[in-house]
Amino acid sequence: MNLRQDVHTAGIPVLCQACEARHRGICGALDSDQLVALAKTSSKQTIASGAELVGDTETVEHYSNVLAGVVKLTKTLSDGRQQIVGLQFAPDFLGRPFKSESAVNAEAATDVSLCSFPKAAIERMMKQSPELEHRLLRQTLKELDEARDWMLTLGRKTASEKVASFLLLIANHIDPTLGEGEEKVTFDLPLTRADIADFLGLTIETVSRQFTKLRAEGIISIENNRHVTVTRRERLEARAGH
Amino acid sequence: MNLRQDVHTAGIPVLCQACEARHRGICGALDSDQLVALAKTSSKQTIASGAELVGDTETVEHYSNVLAGVVKLTKTLSDGRQQIVGLQFAPDFLGRPFKSESAVNAEAATDVSLCSFPKAAIERMMKQSPELEHRLLRQTLKELDEARDWMLTLGRKTASEKVASFLLLIANHIDPTLGEGEEKVTFDLPLTRADIADFLGLTIETVSRQFTKLRAEGIISIENNRHVTVTRRERLEARAGH
């Protein structure tokens, strides 16, 4: 078990039987009896990059915890223009309570490992356990904060600021512990250029040009199109526009 | 009591003593004993258009229900670029649970009437009453859905589509009952051109030009800069980009 997992499992008293692994998210709110009951109807699954998890108007009949990988939530206009409206990292929750239809598409951006439960089971437990609803509220508030942060980026930042903000967002999500201190950060981009463009409200060409510019200025370097090293973190932060 | 109020008070069994008026929002989750207790420390207040309700990093020490008017939630970059990240209409809730600092500025867009409670009192009741937390979760999910809808608009729509989407959003909020049926809708804009620009990620000039274009095409008419009549609703909807 590596450091990353330690962070995510801190303070979780019981094992989720279904996932055969400790994790946070909603399971943390349940007692062992509930977890055993849940395990009977839930399952750990692995989804290949690119696979669609939840269709736009499709009926959602289960909730999931993201155990590993990145899931993108997208919205699409009738003519095909697309916008990513959320990225779910482990140990985020996937699913829209109190609504059978999802307003968004969910798609695996990388290979994803999920622990999913039937909707009905979770909703039954939600009635019994206020702690479960409390966790959902906290997760939803976190997502709302993130969405609002991103609205400022979408509406008011330049392409250059958008790309810098995106790189910092990914860096922070990949490992939130490597905070202010270190100058260099290295990580793999979980998204293609097309995905990044859809996230930032730009075109792939503009994203590519901004990467080129950052490379030329010695702020980042990229290997094999995915592996990014931020060499001048403070300059990237300055560019992101505080 | 007009139709509008009926919609908002449907199914509310008890009076909120503080507001001296029935309303939904969080009060609906409380029993009469709790409402009486709450009334001792809470108050109805009227805020003039333009007044700041909550500062960016200011400590929030009370929650509020919006009884009338519109509150805008904004985020600002260090150089002054601003984005409206949410609009709160009656009977929305105002305040960020589980965090003493707000990530956004809240400002009265119109004259606003509020019913506010001390943070501590609400949080005490939240521990006792799961129903209260349930209402907060529903409101937060609603705001998240709205934020994500708006991200698609900010990231991917043209100026023309943005303005059309905005007008429809206001029309629907001012009176959600006048749904699909009617061709004409009339309402007062609760926002100035500058506010609309900050909401749409545009400049005031672009917003103004789009209004002019809509007027020229006979889709809307505007009196006194605020009073809008949508004369060709279906054409506005087509322009909003589904």
Added chain:
DNA sequence: TTTGGCTCTTGATCCAGGTCAATTCACGCC
């Protein structure tokens, strides 16, 4: 009634980022 200070509109110009069109690169697969 005039004056001052708003907000809104309109026009003229500019440029960031979109569009279109080639390459070039990464990574299988034979």
Added chain:
DNA sequence: GGCGTGAATTGACCTGGATCAAGAGCCAAA
């Protein structure tokens, strides 16, 4: 190795919306 395919880069050009600069409408105070 050579080849095919989809992803990424790069270049040339264009345009939607920003910017800059006047006006016009509105209202409140003198």
